[in-house]
Amino acid sequence: MKTRIVDLTKPIQYNAGDPWFMRVKIKHKAHRKSHWLIRLALRLPSRLFPKNWTGWADDTIKNMGLHATTHIDAPWHYGPVVEGKPAKTIDQIPLEWCYGDGIVIDCTHKEDFVAITIDDLKKDLDKNGITIQEGNIVLIRTDRDKMMGTSDFVEKGTGMSKEATEWLIDQGVKVMGIDQWGWDLPLKYMAQKAKELNDPEFFWEGHRVGIEKEYLHIEQLTNLSALPPSGFKICVFPLKIVGGSAAPARVVAMMNE
Numbered sequence: 215m216k217t218r219i220v221d222l223t224k225p226i227q228y229n230a231g232d233p234w235f236m237r238v239k240i241k242h243k244a245h246r247k248s249h250w251l252i253r254l255a256l257r258l259p260s261r262l263f264p265k266n267w268t269g270w271a272d273d274t275i276k277n278m279g280l281h282a283t284t285h286i287d288a289p290w291h292y293g294p295v296v297e298g299k300p301a302k303t304i305d306q307i308p309l310e311w312c313y314g315d316g317i318v319i320d321c322t323h324k325e326d327f328v329a330i331t332i333d334d335l336k337k338d339l340d341k342n343g344i345t346i347q348e349g350n351i352v353l354i355r356t357d358r359d360k361m362m363g364t365s366d367f368v369e370k371g372t373g374m375s376k377e378a379t380e381w382l383i384d385q386g387v388k389v390m391g392i393d394q395w396g397w398d399l400p401l402k403y404m405a406q407k408a409k410e411l412n413d414p415e416f417f418w419e420g421h422r423v424g425i426e427k428e429y430l431h432i433e434q435l436t437n438l439s440a441l442p443p444s445g446f447k448i449c450v451f452p453l454k455i456v457g458g459s460a461a462p463a464r465v466v467a468m469m470n471e
Contacts, residue, residue: 215470220446222353222393222435222465224284224362231364236279243272283462284434286312286389286452287397291459292424304458307430309451311388314351316448316467317344318441322357324372327403330354332381342443348386351448355438358394362436373399376419383427389450391432391465397421432465441467 228238248269252258281287289301296302319338321330339346346352354374361367371394379397382390398404398420408416423429432450446469452461 218469218471220437220440220467220469222284222437222441222467223463224359224434224436226278226283226462229282229363231362231367232279232282233368236282237277238275238279238282239277241274241276243274245269245271248272278462280455280458280460280462281433284432284436284465285460286391286430286432286450286463287421287424287460288430288452288458289424289428292421296425296428301424302428303456304452304461305454305456307452311430312450312452312463314349314389314448315347315444316441316446317346317350317352317444318355318438319352320355320443321372322355324356326370326372327399329373329375329399330378331375332378335378335381338443344444346382346385346387350385350387351450352382352387352390353432353435353438353441353448354390354392356392356394357439359434359436359438362434368395369400369402371395371400373397374420376423379420379423379429380427383423383429387429389430389432391435391450393435393438394433396433397431432463435465442469445469 226238227240245268252269253260253263288304288307289296290303292301294301319335321334324330324334356372358367358371361370374392374397398418404417446467448467450463450465452463455461
């Protein structure tokens with residue numbers, strides 16, 4: 215039996231469409247640069263430098279907003295306290311939470327700036343005959359990953375409502391994810407709408423569920439259209455950044471063929 219692996223991860227590279235203060239900047243160092251580093255820093259005479267080899271390549275990340283990558287948010291991102299206890303940073307997340315049976319819920323019908331509801335989730339699950347089990351990793355498909363690399367990726371999209379987020383947690387889901395910039399409605403829209411409604415509870419309502427109920431979500435997934443509604447495993451192991459509010463993750467789906 216062969217295992218097919220589907221990559222669900224945004225490439226880590228410079229994207230002009232990302233907010234200016236979060237844009238990834240990587241300096242790639244050519245092989246020849248290390249030639250002199252090896253000779254000077256390690257005092258390796260030229261006569262002992264391996265023949266037919268120019269040196270090793272190297273790279274330096276000069277800037278990387280963690281939340282501008284395919285990443286998993288830790289409870290610490292939502293607030294310092296969760297369920298009355300100190301919130302976990304990304305290095306404190308049990309890895310057992312980050313591997314499990316995956317479910318894709320199709321919410322591609324949702325218009326920009328219209329939040330995803332419990333009814334949206336239930337309708338798609340019922341259509342596919344799926345019952346969420348404790349420990350499932352649930353991925354919300356919006357197809358907004360098609361805008362990745364453009365300013366529309368940040369400015370537009372649907373988003374998970376507070377009620378829909380709580381409902382998934384109540385079904386036993388610890389880790390969930392979405393293929394758009396953020397878990398909630400777009401940030402600028404939420405800020406403007408909160409002012410119009412004069413409602414202090416409107417802004418970031420999906421994230422703030424994590425202050426009352428411990429959960430994690432993945433943002434900026436890609437390629438969810440390549441997955442079936444169920445019948446696959448999800449692996450989403452974050453980098454072990456001590457004290458981090460989030461970490462980039464190589465998110466993959468695995469299914470037997």
